[in-house]
Amino acid sequence: MEWRYKTIEREGFSFLIAENNTEGPNLFWLGSALYYPRVIPEALSKKFKITIVDQRGFAKRLGTDVEKESSYDLDLLLSDFSFFQKQLEIPPCLVLGHSGHGYMALAYAKKYPELVKQLLLVATGPSHGAPLQERESYFETMASVERKEKHQRLQSKFQRQIQREPEGLEDFFNLYCVSQDALGFYNLSIDSTLLWEGVKTNKLAFDHLFGKLFVEIKVEDYLSAIKCPITIVLGKYDFQVAPHYTWDPILQSFPGVKKFVIEECGHLPFYERPKEFLFVIP
Numbered sequence: 001m002e003w004r005y006k007t008i009e010r011e012g013f014s015f016l017i018a019e020n021n022t023e024g025p026n027l028f029w030l031g032s033a034l035y036y037p038r039v040i041p042e043a044l045s046k047k048f049k050i051t052i053v054d055q056r057g058f059a060k061r062l063g064t065d066v067e068k069e070s071s072y073d074l075d076l077l078l079s080d081f082s083f084f085q086k087q088l089e090i091p092p093c094l095v096l097g098h099s100g101h102g103y104m105a106l107a108y109a110k111k112y113p114e115l116v117k118q119l120l121l122v123a124t125g126p127s128h129g130a131p132l133q134e135r136e137s138y139f140e141t142m143a144s145v146e147r148k149e150k151h152q153r154l155q156s157k158f159q160r161q162i163q164r165e166p167e168g169l170e171d172f173f174n175l176y177c178v179s180q181d182a183l184g185f186y187n188l189s190i191d192s193t194l195l196w197e198g199v200k201t202n203k204l205a206f207d208h209l210f211g212k213l214f215v216e217i218k219v220e221d222y223l224s225a226i227k228c229p230i231t232i233v234l235g236k237y238d239f240q241v242a243p244h245y246t247w248d249p250i251l252q253s254f255p256g257v258k259k260f261v262i263e264e265c266g267h268l269p270f271y272e273r274p275k276e277f278l279f280v281i282p
Helices: 040-046 074-087 101-113 132-143 147-166 172-177 205-214 219-223 244-250 274-280
Strands: 003-012 013-020 026-031 049-054 093-098 116-122 230-235 259-264
Touching: 003 074, 013 074, 026 074, 026 101, 040 274, 049 074, 074 101, 074 205, 093 101, 101 116, 101 219, 147 172, 172 205, 219 244, 230 244, 230 274, 244 259, 259 274
Parallel strands: 026 049, 026 093, 093 116, 116 230, 230 259
Antiparallel strands: 003 013, 013 049
């Protein structure tokens, strides 16, 4: 599937935008416009007119000003998304957030309800706080010996990479993600190295958003305020975020939210199980 790319400069950042050439329902996808086209299957790309926009953690910083944590406040990211959606003339539509970007999608739907027709959270746990602690025991119970051995090998390799670069790894985020392959992919033969090639990140953004804000986030505050339909799609063998069942106590209070768990699937349901994914999404 062919993707078209463009850049838009805004408030000291250069954002990459990726668009496919399908004439279908609009799908506004939040995250990395370089990474996500590599993991979106053709079946999904043929069904939706997809626009993927960088969030500030992936955008290129312009100028030489000292980087500030305040530049990555969540409200600023949401303002970016609103600007892009209007600038690119994307009507109110289905908005997708994968993994930690699911929290951005939740916040976006709450702040800009007029721009979001439906909301799709994929491989997003209730938070990066207490629910995330459950994944260790879940991994111990559910993971095969082969999966545990591969995870140990990848962790050892990652530690050696860190030790070889005492000043800090240039591609720390990319290498970290590759080191999580045994946690994120049901198929143990997958090596995600090429999927992350060339993806640049602003570490301060991820420290602030994923390491602080999303640890403390209360998804109930967003779910109670959002009026559009919400669907959550999770992989049964996703060991990168909180296990699928940690949503259940929360969703008891929100019976309108649809939750689907896909078997033999990890952290990227659309990539590993595209048919099943298309079957359950709006």
